[in-house]
Amino acid sequence: MRLVSRIVTGAVTSTVASAHTSTVTATAPAGGRPVPRPHDRPPSVTLRELGPGETDVLDAVFAGLSGHSRYLRFHGATPRLTGPVRRTLAAVDGRRHIAVAAFGPDGVPIGIARLIGSGGTQRRGAAAPEAVGNLRAVELAIEVVDAWQGQGIGRRLLVAVAARGRQERYARLVADVVAENTAMRVLLASVLPIVSVETDGHQVTLTADLRAGVLGLAAA
Numbered sequence: 239m240r241l242v243s244r245i246v247t248g249a250v251t252s253t254v255a256s257a258h259t260s261t262v263t264a265t266a267p268a269g270g271r272p273v274p275r276p277h278d279r280p281p282s283v284t285l286r287e288l289g290p291g292e293t294d295v296l297d298a299v300f301a302g303l304s305g306h307s308r309y310l311r312f313h314g315a316t317p318r319l320t321g322p323v324r325r326t327l328a329a330v331d332g333r334r335h336i337a338v339a340a341f342g343p344d345g346v347p348i349g350i351a352r353l354i355g356s357g358g359t360q361r362r363g364a365a366a367p368e369a370v371g372n373l374r375a376v377e378l379a380i381e382v383v384d385a386w387q388g389q390g391i392g393r394r395l396l397v398a399v400a401a402r403g404r405q406e407r408y409a410r411l412v413a414d415v416v417a418e419n420t421a422m423r424v425l426l427a428s429v430l431p432i433v434s435v436e437t438d439g440h441q442v443t444l445t446a447d448l449r450a451g452v453l454g455l456a457a458a
């Protein structure tokens with residue numbers, strides 16, 4: 239099971255808080271990147287950074303993922319979160335392991351985006367990336383419950399967690415994505431410039447330039 243899909247991103251910040259009110263705007267294509275569609279952002283969906291030990295949020299989001307979404311997120315059949323994995327995912331520190339969650343109108347968690355850098359949470363069998371070239375790198379993982387997919391939540395979470403990664407001075411964002419995961423590939427490319435794409439079997443590793451900022455979008 240992959241804890242992160244290959245990535246990285248502290249306290250609730252003004253950057254994240256601004257996500258509650260900012261507006262997504264469509265812009266002209268830049269370098270062939272997909273152009274974001276304007277979404278009618280549900281005003282009552284809020285984002286906040288998670289603190290350590292918020293396993294209730296993890297559990298709620300995991301429960302809202304279909305089997306296929308769990309497969310795409312964890313790169314394998316994942317009927318449940320084991321205790322160690324659950325504890326690891328809850329062990330955010332705001333520096334090397336950063337998680338931002340989205341909450342629906344009723345306050346129920348509907349998505350999480352996380353960044354894990356060197357020395358943070360480690361995937362089973364592989365360390366989180368330390369660097370790409372000589373640039374500090376973080377690994378990204380993101381999930382939105384099925385009932386809320388396609389409504390701009392993933393984009394908001396990615397923009398917010400990328401902003402936190404930049405605050406922590408990471409320069410590269412790395413995402414391991416199952417090759418068939420078009421949504422994730424298109425989403426990442428629409429938010430950040432992709433600097434490399436490596437394919438290994440049915441897994442694609444996308445590396446994005448985190449320092450470039452988010453073109454065409456207001457901060458999360």
Ligand SMILES: CC(C)(COP(=O)(O)OP(=O)(O)OC[C@H]1O[C@@H](n2cnc3c(N)ncnc32)[C@H](O)[C@@H]1OP(=O)(O)O)[C@@H](O)C(=O)NCCC(=O)NCCS
Nearest residue numbers: 243274275307310381382387388389390391392393421425
């Ligand atoms: C991938 C995922 C996080 C996207 O979240 P989302 O809230 O559904 O995505 P959004 O509504 O914010 O869409 C953002 C952009 O992604 C792209 N996108 C989303 N779904 C897409 C699809 N099915 N096909 C192609 N592009 C898609 C579009 O460019 C979209 O922008 P647009 O609406 O302006 O066209 C979500 O589908 C998910 O949780 N999937 C299961 C877990 C997973 O795959 N995680 C990624 C592994 S790291």
